[in-house]
Amino acid sequence: MDYTLIFGHKNPDTDAICSALAYADLKKRLGFQTKAVRLGEVSKETQFALDTFSIQPPELAAEKLAKNQDVILVDHNEHSQSIDSLEEGNILEVIDHHRISNFSSEQPVYFRTEPVGCTATILYKIYKEHGLEPDAAIAGLMLSAIISDTLLFKSPTSTEADHITASELSKLATVDMEAYGMELLKAGAGTENLDPTD
């Protein structure tokens, strides 16, 4: 098992799943052996995004981390939100947009948090820093993560960077951002709660 596992937090939301898939894609393109996994069930909203862009969900992670397993955390940095026995593994990187909660590392690591509305916004920046662009399907997943975390830019955590990034991703994914965004959020809300006229 010489690949690095990449995962978001427990009770994964769309960002936790899609940012793991996107970062695994980028790392593979950069020559690293990586595998996205998830720490819980795929939500209806996330499944809608995966179906729209024809991407399989990540595998469910094993319950406990193997000793010395290399890992990359996305969309979280708190141990309590992460895989059980995280301390057995070796954290190589953290990419996140949440407050930092008592984080320590034994060695220097690549740790990057930015005060934006979604991890995928940071990942898009990292793609560009490497002179790369996500393909249409991965761009669609990253767009879905931003729409989900910012509630289509209506959340107080949404920033200009999220909006600009989402616009660029919607072009790469060739979807209409507003129309797709409403569909995605509706898929998450569950059809039974929706007014059939809107």
Added chain:
Amino acid sequence: MDYTLIFGHKNPDTDAICSALAYADLKKRLGFQTKAVRLGEVSKETQFALDTFSIQPPELAAEKLAKNQDVILVDHNEHSQSIDSLEEGNILEVIDHHRISNFSSEQPVYFRTEPVGCTATILYKIYKEHGLEPDAAIAGLMLSAIISDTLLFKSPTSTEADHITASELSKLATVDMEAYGMELLKAGAGTENLDPTD
């Protein structure tokens, strides 16, 4: 006092001083009000670098941080290595290359550590991410920081990224990296300890 203070750790080494000056330069060019300060005396080695590139040292910081003062930490992330009463201030960013030691933030922040030999190596990447380049004097200071932290690439913490970055910086600074590097390290060692024949 509506500018952001940028500083390295107590007992500042050349990276702590020069990375504060370099990042203050970059932030100013990006439109932010910033001021580099230092948390201790300028070493002989650092003074040699400042003299070579005709840059004034940063001011000594006040003993205690003013309430709600915005700050950016470079070359450290541990509170114990930072300014007294750091908790009174508002940490906007951290750029560092050390292990992370129990770091917490109340809000999401821009926090970036990378496993390289010197903070200046990360800062050069950030200049480039903004499509910018340090001028000759700032490049000279950043080069000095890398030479100092990596002991001219002989330290076990030195990485390929440090070496490549230093080469590029030496061109911008128009100095010979090896010759200048030996002079810098000698200035730090103190002349009394040096063999006059080497």
